[in-house]
Every structure is written in C-alpha cells, then in structure tokens.
Amino acid sequence: MTDYFTPKGGLPPQTTMHTSRAVFKEAYVFIPKGVLTDIVTSKFPNWLNTRAWILAKPLSGFAQTFSQYIMEVSPNGGSTSPDPEPNAESILFVTDGELDLELNGKEYKMREGGYAYVSSKSQWKIHNRYKKTVSFHWIRKYYEKIDGFETPDSFVTNEKEISPGGLTSEQTGGSWSTTQFVDPNDLSHDCHVNIVNFKPGGVIPFEETHVMEHGLFVLEGKAVYRLNEDWIEVEAGDFMWLRSFCPQACYAGGPNNFRYLLYKDVNRHPKLKL
Numbered sequence: 028m029t030d031y032f033t034p035k036g037g038l039p040p041q042t043t044m045h046t047s048r049a050v051f052k053e054a055y056v057f058i059p060k061g062v063l064t065d066i067v068t069s070k071f072p073n074w075l076n077t078r079a080w081i082l083a084k085p086l087s088g089f090a091q092t093f094s095q096y097i098m099e100v101s102p103n104g105g106s107t108s109p110d111p112e113p114n115a116e117s118i119l120f121v122t123d124g125e126l127d128l129e130l131n132g133k134e135y136k137m138r139e140g141g142y143a144y145v146s147s148k149s150q151w152k153i154h155n156r157y158k159k160t161v162s163f164h165w166i167r168k169y170y171e172k173i174d175g176f177e178t179p180d181s182f183v184t185n186e187k188e189i190s191p192g193g194l195t196s197e198q199t200g201g202s203w204s205t206t207q208f209v210d211p212n213d214l215s216h217d218c219h220v221n222i223v224n225f226k227p228g229g230v231i232p233f234e235e236t237h238v239m240e241h242g243l244f245v246l247e248g249k250a251v252y253r254l255n256e257d258w259i260e261v262e263a264g265d266f267m268w269l270r271s272f273c274p275q276a277c278y279a280g281g282p283n284n285f286r287y288l289l290y291k292d293v294n295r296h297p298k299l300k301l
Contacts, residue, residue: 031122031139031246032263033162034063034080034097048265054255054273056089058082060264063097072111076104076155079165083242083268090240090270092292093218096165097244100126105154116170117145118220119153120288122246124161127154130181137163140186142208142220146170149181164244164288168218171295176215184208191224202229214294223289225250227281234274239291241269248285251278 039061048059068078080097083090105126110117119128121141128135128143129152137143141163145151147170155161172178189206196204206222225248234253249262253276254269261267269275279285 032060033123034060034099034264036063036065036068036099038064038066048259052255052257054270056083056268057254057259057261058266058268060262063264068099071106073108074100074104074106076101077106082244082266090242090268092240093166093168093242093290095167095242095244095266095268095290097162098165099160099162100153100155101160102155102158105152107152109151109153110167112167112169114147114170115167116147116218117143117151117168118166118218118290119143119145119163120166120220121161121163124155124159125157126161126163127156128183129153130183135183137183138185141183142186143183144179144181144208146179146181148178151181166218166220166242166290168292171217173295179209179213179215186222191222199229202226203231211293216293217295218290218292220288220290222246223287225277225279225285227279227283227285229277229279229285231275231277234276236272236274238271238297239293240271241267241273241275242288242290243267243269244288246286246288248279248281248283250280250285253277 047061049062050057063080069081077100083095085091121137125138128137131149191204191206193205204224209216245263245265247263252259252261255273
C-alpha cells in the first residue's frame with residue numbers, strides 16, 4: 028500500500044452533482060482530485076502506452092516558470108526521446124509502481140518514493156518493463172544557466188533515504204518539516220522540488236507572500252489551506268498552482284500527517300524584461 032496518492036482516472040457517473048471545489052482565480056488555481064478523470068488526459072509524441080494529466084504550464088500573466096504532469100505509463104511503455112526541449116531540466120517523483128530510468132547510459136530502477144533530478148545537460152530514456160502501470164510526477168523547467176556556476180549533475184535517490192529537516196523543523200520541533208533533495212545552498216540549482224511535512228496540528232503560522240511560484244500536489248492527509256483570501260479544505264490528490272506573491276498559509280488538523288510535493292523557483296534574479 029503506497030503512502031502517495033495516485034489518480035486512477037475513470038469518469039464520474041451521470042448522477043454526480045456539480046459541487047466540486049475546482050476554481051481558477053487571479054492568484055491561484057485549485058484542481059481537486061475529482062478532476063483527474065480519463066477525458067482530461069493528454070498523450071505525447073515519442074511516448075508509448077502513456078497518458079498524462081497536465082496540472083500546470085507556463086501561462087502569460089500567471090505562473091510562468093514550470094510545467095507539471097502526472098504521468099501514467101503502462102507496461103512496455105515509455106520513451107527514448109522524452110523531452111522535445113533541449114535546455115529543459117526535469118524532476119521525476121514516483122508515486123506508484125516501478126520504472127527504469129536511463130541517464131547518460133547508466134540505468135536506475137525507481138520505485139515508490141523514487142526521485143530523480145535530470146539535468147539539462149543529460150541524455151535520458153524511461154521505460155516500464157514491469158507488469159504494473161507506473162505513475163510519477165514530471166516537473167519541467169527551462170534551466171537558467173549563470174556565469175560562474177556549472178550546470179548541476181543529474182542524480183537519483185529515494186525519499187526513504189532522506190531525513191526531513193530544514194529551518195522550520197528546528198523552530199517547530201518537527202511539527203513542520205521539509206524533505207530536501209537538493210542542498211539549499213547550492214546556487215547552481217534554479218528550482219527546488221521538496222516534500223513538505225506537517226504533523227497533526229502543525230501550521231504555517233503566517234501568510235507566506237513571496238516571489239516564488241508554486242505547484243503543490245497533496246500526497247497524503249488533509250488540511251485547511253489559505254490561498255490568497257480564501258481558506259480551502261484540501262486532501263490527498265488535490266493540486267494547488269500559485270503565482271508569485273499569492274498569500275498562503277496552512278492548518279493541518281489531522282488526524283494523520285499532511286504532506287505535499289512542492290515546486291518553487293529559486294536562486295535567480297527576477298527578469299526585468301517580460
């Protein structure tokens with residue numbers, strides 16, 4: 028049994044009431060798990076036996092730095108040419124099943140909790156050679172190279188190999204912690220994809236309002252989340268997409284831990300020309 032929510036598709040019955048929480052607002056988009064049905068999936072060139080839910084993409088006047096997908100690759104599926112953008116970096120996070128990732132000729136087996144940073148300078152392929160469908164998040168960003176820093180190398184790890192921590196953990200006794208896959212002091216990276224963890228009763232005790240864009244996918248649990256001026260009940264499988272300076276806060280009321288996969292752009296000057 029996985030600890031990570033993974034959508035399975037399908038279609039609601041004709042008797043379903045239109046009481047979903049889905050909303051698109053000036054500062055945020057909220058996509059509840061019930062939206063992730065068969066008819067809103069996409070297929071990509073050069074991918075076999077694969078479909079995707081596209082949760083976010085660069086959008087003029089909104090969040091502009093990243094795209095985020097939930098990929099579902101059936102047995103014998105995958106790609107030998109996964110990304111058409113030559114300067115794209117990718118982060119993969121497996122929520123269900125197993126896959127084989129080839130990075131610069133070396134093969135890695137990834138399973139639930141598996142995390143890969145695929146550098147923009149790397150060649151990669153991905154395959155499902157197993158009997159079960161594999162699901163993973165794929166976050167893509169155009170890498171912003173800067174003078175004096177080498178493009179970061181690719182790496183593969185698993186959440187189970189990393190202890191949650193961070194500044195918030197030190198200050199809250201572990202009620203609010205972060206599983207960090209990249210050293211926050213490594214300025215060669217221009218984005219972070221972490222897992223944020225709240226124990227029951229944990230809170231973000233102020234309205235975070237900052238330049239970083241966010242994609243937040245709830246992996247586990249439930250909470251009440253502040254988005255701009257709204258408090259919204261969120262649960263495993265929901266996605267929140269935030270533009271820069273959207274105020275946010277959180278109260279994780281329990282009864283279980285509340286955890287989400289978080290994208291944010293970091294370590295670069297804001298562009299002065301749009």
